[in-house]
Amino acid sequence: MLDLFSGMEMWPAVMLALALFFVLAYEFINGFHDTANAVATVIYTKAMPAHLAVIGSGIFNFLGVILGGLGVAYAIVHLLPVDLLLNVGVGHGLYMVYALLAAAIIWNLGTWYFGIPASSSHTLIGSIMGVGIANALMNNQYWLSGINVKKAIDIMLSLLISPTIGLLMAGLMLLALKKWRPVSRMHMTPDERKTLDGKKHPPFWTRTTLIASAMGMSFAHGSNDGQKGIGLLMLVLIGLAPAKYALDMDSSAYQIERTVDAASHMGEFYLKNRERLNGSLDLKYNPEHPLPALFKCESATTLPAIATLTSTLQNVNSYEQISGEQRRVVRRILLCLDDTAKKASKLDILSKQEKSDLDKLRKDLNVTTEYAPQWVIVAVALALGLGTMVGWKRIVLTVGEKIGNKGMTYAQGNAAQITAATAIGLASWTGMPVSTTHILSSAVAGTMVANKSGLQGGTVKNIAIAWVLTLPVTMLLSGGLFWMASVFLA
Incomplete structure (x- = not known):
């Protein structure tokens, strides 16, 4: 303080x-x-x-x-x-x-x-x-x-x-x-x-x-x-x-790794189920899609956002290693990914096990954002x-x-x-x-x-x-x- x-x-x-x-x-x-x-x-x-x-x-x-x-x-x-x-x-x-x-x-x-x-x-x-x-x-x-x-x-x-x-x-x-x-x-x-x-x-x-x-x-x-x-x-x-507060600055390397792994697994899940989800969530993969300036969450930006997150946090063991603006961007991306996953987990086209897996990934995704x-x-x-x-x-x-x-x-x-x-x-x-x-x-x-x-x-x-x-x-x-x-x- x-x-x-x-x-x-x-x-x-x-x-x-x-x-x-x-x-x-x-x-x-x-x-x-x-x-x-x-x-x-x-x-x-x-x-x-x-x-x-x-x-x-x-x-x-x-x-x-x-x-x-x-x-x-x-x-x-x-x-x-x-x-x-x-x-x-x-x-x-x-x-x-x-x-x-x-x-x-x-x-x-x-x-x-x-x-x-x-x-x-x-x-x-x-x-x-x-x-x-x-x-x-x-x-x-x-x-x-x-x-x-x-x-x-x-x-x-x-x-x-x-x-x-x-x-x-x-x-x-x-x-x-x-x-x-x-x-x-x-x-x-x-x-x-x-x-x-x-x-x-x-x-x-x-x-x-x-x-x-x-x-x-x-x-x-x-x-x-x-x-x-x-x-x-x-x-x-x-x-x-x-x-100073967008992310938990006391997060361990393991917690940051859990966050990245959760995002990566979400990306794999969306790619695997892209055809099923496109009728309900617009998850068209476009690596050139720019992230919105004010970060209004759009499901179409989910896969590019995951790519941005994993590249930003690659080999990062402490949030001190990235700039203040990057921390803010990382937090916004995590909130957007969580929002999309929350919407996906409510879709009837997914099985009970798939919904459970998404909910578990959401918990890992939020491990360094929901803190005090x-x-x-x-x-x-x-x-x-x-x-x-x-x-x-x-x-x-x-x-x-x-x-x-x-x-x-x-x-x-x-x-x-x-x-x-x-x-x-x-x-x-x-x-x-x-x-x-x-x-x-x-x-x-x-x-x-x-x-x-x-x-x-x-x-x-x-x-x-x-x-x-x-x-x-x-x-x-x-x-x-x-x-x-x-x-x-x-």
Whole structure:
């Protein structure tokens, strides 16, 4: 990170610093919304003092981000249209980054101010889809061509299904606890226990489980939501400092060799199946075909691109051996090859084994492009933790007292947290972005229903309205900002 701005002119350095600030500000505000949910129940039930809870949550968020991998990070990034990813350092690409971040920050701040547990994940996805659709419309293209439709459907389904699962599983877990220990003090609220025996803390084992599940949820949150910030930060770095970040400069000779071998095997596959594929993908071999100046991916350039890639990386053991511009070209070629392979792997004319082989080659192809430096991961983790420490109070009050007609019992807190931590952890493991806010809020609601505590119509209504409005509002906001920047600043 120390040499991030070295060799840069003043204006690009200012643009880079501003973009990094926006990304970290988004993650900081994410802490208001989502990480606060991880400590809401443990603070409300008096299992931990607030200052210890947020410090512990910050530490486990940090560990979750570091150990969570990058599957979710690049799932979010690849929602963007490929041509914007290819040219992110050029005009429209920069406006896209600023527009989607500004839209996400505005909506997150607004909903936090009113104490509504709106989803930062939902907000970010809506913002990304907004700039993608706006980009397509501005280029006279079909509006859905501006987003990765299949990826968007998968993500939206996960956002829709995960809260439902959270509600049902948390409710069932609470019913199981009530059947197992029907007269236990774990079924009291903090106020009820204080009135009964003057103690404000939950029973020992209940308290232990609440603390453990809260830290587990913090870890799961870091492994999912933290990755979204990592993906955005890498998008900024690749666009504004491509010489240093277009490719993983720490890649080993073996990793570079894997990349070249994957490209070569793809070329052999296309040549072998050229006649079959030409009906669906225009893979006419023309070694004289020039690569497009702005790298708008065309399947007709696939074979020449593979030839260019293999010749550029021939006998290269480190990316330090090629120039900054060559690294940028190599990254663009790799993205285009991956895009073509992704399209080819969906064709019905290919067998299941052939599709599987292409998917494996895609993983090898991306081994040096889908990465993140350690300082990026640490910066995002710190931003999340600091956000939790500053803005947790509003969300804790909403989760603890304003979802149900009665305060939350210790058992309800346990059931909700264990369910949420498990669901978010599984989503991170499978590389799917989910909403911490939606899962926990629905889990708490599920325990309220199971406990026959009833639900507060006003709060549930506000959460539901925020859920319904988040996607269209952020899409319109980010798309509108992107359009204005492209028209008035171009």
